[in-house]
Amino acid sequence: MAIVDEYLQDLREIVSFDSGSRNTAGVTHAAEIMKRHYDSIGFATELVDLGPEAGKGLLAVNKPGAAHYDVILNAHLDTVFPDGTAAARPFSIDGNLVHGPGCMDCKGGVVAFYYALKTLPKETLDRLSICVACNPDEETGSVHSSEWLMGLARKADRALVGEPGRPGNELIRSRKGIAGYVVEFTGKASHAGNHPELGCDANVALMRYALEASKLTDLPRGVSVSPTVMRGGSIRNAISDHAEIYFDTRVREDSQGDAIRSALEGLAARTWVPGVTQRLTLDHMRPAMPCTEKTRELMALLEKAALEAGFEAKWEDAGGGSDASFMAKAGIPAVDGCGPAGGGAHSPSEYLRIDTIEERIAMIRNVLAMI
């Protein structure tokens, strides 16, 4: 059977059941399937329990007990889709496109890593110490797996991350850091007609805060502070005593993120409306993955590996996050978007390009031969 047909058969198996991030049985089932595959090619495998809210991840290594890895290959097992999706729109093939929940994000990459290792020449496999880590909670911020991933990455020299290639087949050399903040405003309610002067308006405080905070946006430097969700008040004819705003913030480097955080804290300590208090909390964060000198060395290898596989590697600086950021935080260079290319992520139109499967597997195999 041609490698693409075999790949599609295995992809079908792992896409044909629900495995949304909080479906612990589903993500664990995906880990078990990949464990079976890695067992079959002689890797030492282990299902790693990442807690009752996350389920299990998979660790597969070719040199059991090794204290050092030449490379870590990371891709996630979970999808963003709710239970019922796999039945409602199952794995299907339409010309050059595969559809089905998670087919490109990120099961396409999970299976591609396996095929690259399965077809790796024996001398390369013997020479290298390789770690494969598949985690079950990337789409909800890797809250339960990031420490595990960073612990493995600290033992490694470099990382390849198997998120899908972009629709135009690009790979990813940098990612922005992300932090989400909630600011709650507490004021005092009063009748808007009879006694507006007795109220302390939480909505007005929110608007003043939001306008000031949005001035922190500096797009040429890659910084954005976006007030994405706002809620305030509960009764139409009363001064609002409560309001809440959510800020999505993005930065190119972690130091910029630190600056944004202290600026937002500073704004929260000010008085925007007398009698209204603010409370700022960090909802979640993911570090930035900068394109460093070491990243460029890894990129050069991938460019060569891609050319040998028959295509030209192009690069993208992504605004969204992934676990590649945790690899970077652990101090190693990472390149992301190594999986087969596709588009429509996180939507029913998600697709994987079949024409990129074989060349991506070859690229991964080639780059492993070069390190």
Ligand SMILES: [Zn+2]
């Ligand atoms: Zn993903």
